[in-house]
Amino acid sequence: MKALTKIIIVGAGQMGSAIALGLRRADQNTSIVAIDPDAIRRTLISNRGITATETLPNPITSEFLILATTPQDLSRLLKKSPQIRQYSGIIISVLAGISISELANRLNCSQLFRAMPNLPCIENEGVTILTAAPSTTQNNDRKVKNLLSKLGLLISIKDEGLMDGATALVGGGPAYFSFFASAIYEYAISAGFDKESSSSITTKIMSGTSTLIKLNQEHPMKLCEKVMTPGGTTQQAIEIFEKNKIKKIIIKGLKKACAHSAKLGRSL
Secondary structure, eight states: OOOOEEEEEEOOSHHHHHHHHHHHHHOSSEEEEEEOSOHHHHHHHHTTTOEEESSOOSSOOOSEEEEOSOGGGHHHHHHHOGGGGGOOSEEEEOOTTOOHHHHHHHHTOSSEEEEEOOGGGGGTOEEEEEEEOTTOOHHHHHHHHHHHGGGEEEEEOSOGGGHHHHIIIIITHHHHHHHHHHHHHHHHHHTTOOHHHHHHHHHHHHHHHHHHHHHHTSOHHHHHHHHOOTTSHHHHHHHHHHHTTHHHHHHHHHHHHHHHHHHHHHHO
């Protein structure tokens, strides 16, 4: 019989819950416990089949400890749960902006990984960027990659400097696509479609286009050019987007998100 994988996730907010539910969905042979001081969040995740408690056990005996609180909560967590510094297992941090060297200093841990997943992990359709401390073992590296790959696409990087960009791009990615989708939805409503039809049209456009981009394996703009016919209706819309520099504004926003991720790490 396969050994039970024991995981503790600190934080039952949106990201912590997504990780917990995605891992449970991918593999029922796991023991997942979510730790959160908020009773409402504990109730919400408990109602979905995940054990939730208010405080970390002492000692911590799980194979994996995933830190999914906000970066600002790290100091409070360590003050309330000093047993983390005695934990000798694998720690995976999803705290935006906090470097591996800072985490190693605060956590007293050598088997330390830093990851940036996103919310679609809840449906095993997420993207996770992963980097590891130089002191991690090959065996633990394999274990972590096997675990996080269950959440969707996993990309392992050696350059930790990319993690702030990953926070902006991967962590925030679902919000950006949802933001654009909301514009499509609102236009559909204004054009006279009912809410149900508007929602169905929007989601199918997004999923169908994503499939085409994946299959074509070309720059996404190539598909945009294929849809546009000279002098056609789509070209009229794209010309408005270009005139208002929508693409440059989006890139500017991503750069600001990246810079804020770096700032979070420096401010702690």
